[in-house]
Amino acid sequence: MTTHAAPALLDALRARRLVDLSPPLVMGMPGMPRALPYERTVTATLAERGVNTGRIALSEHHGAHFDAPVHFIEGGRTMSEVPLTDLVVEAVVIDCAASVASDPEHRLTVAEVAAWEQVHDPVPERAWVLLRTGWLADRWSDPARYANADADGVLRHPALHPDAARLLVERGIGGVGIDTLSVDNAAPSDIRSPSHKVLHGADRYVMENLANLEQLPPRDILLFIGALPVVDGTAGPARVLASIPAG
């Protein structure tokens, strides 16, 4: 018999542990306050039609999702134009939950990236940086607390500072993931959604509403990003699995 590499690769993957970074899609889950909610409809049942089927309707930005550059850049890459090699990638986790505990609107700083790199070496090229703020783990079950809108409807949650986004683009990263509604928040800025624009302007990506980041180590993570190939999509709802050491 010819030797096949797939069984050995699978054994190596099965010796590790899979973590689900996609929160289950369920009615009533958080979303952008102005967007229509996620909906699921039963379209046939075994009792009445001999088969169970359903239909779902959702924003491209509901649940765990992958933002394509066109989300904020006219003419930017759309979801179905993302190369497959950008969907199987390495990742690192930067934990800023302590900063968020004292300031819920904390944005990851250049200094925090530098401090992480002092301990863990520079962020590898093409790797994703996952920002663990602790927000989703604490608030996902309460959509109003998760969005944390103020009286003017402005969202007040942790995010990524655009200067840190610029540094990560210099590092050649694949993208930034976060456990909040957005990598940008309501912090004062000359331009709207500055970190999205830095990343998407460099043809880099964003993932939001990621779950279970607290289960991940700072390094040694493989991501399998199953983002739906939506034609013209500004994003793709995604099943994101992380492979981490079993230990």
Next chain:
Amino acid sequence: MTTHAAPALLDALRARRLVDLSPPLVMGMPGMPRALPYERTVTATLAERGVNTGRIALSEHHGAHFDAPVHFIEGGRTMSEVPLTDLVVEAVVIDCAASVASDPEHRLTVAEVAAWEQVHDPVPERAWVLLRTGWLADRWSDPARYANADADGVLRHPALHPDAARLLVERGIGGVGIDTLSVDNAAPSDIRSPSHKVLHGADRYVMENLANLEQLPPRDILLFIGALPVVDGTAGPARVLASIPAG
């Protein structure tokens, strides 16, 4: 520095090739004739609102998708209850395009599975069997030809014979994927959708509307199945990536 396994695993994966088994999601694509169509709506534009966003609505069974046992088994496992270890798996391809060329309603037989195993060894435990009929590659761009409904609305496309489904369940496979609307067709049968019922009755899975199967070798395939974790889902729309030898 601690040694990390993820970079070496990623190098091994990058030495192989990724193939996209999910057709792009686009308005007008094929679906079950009685189901509402796939829809995408633009919900905001950069010009008018400073951001591009969209919303999609689709059957759980549109595009490449992963059928959960509850699709045909009352009380069966739903989409969000599928273990993560069932989403990173090995696969083999059985090519029955020659049989389909002479009979478009051909169902993969026990004899065809046996003939494949004579050449390639038994189907590995937990592996998926992908049936390449050639149907999607030939007909996806023409939804009426893809469904191939007769005057009574009965779908006439290639499928899987329930006896072959039973054999594969005995082999301990993970599931069966196919490049048609369904692993079952209109062939006369005592029960409706017999192969779905054999597989789901054994807590095994199905994937349908898989693209690019003609690009895969018969063995040495890893699948990353990014099926959306739909709570109560009878299926999950899925981004399915196959890793195959580069050569």
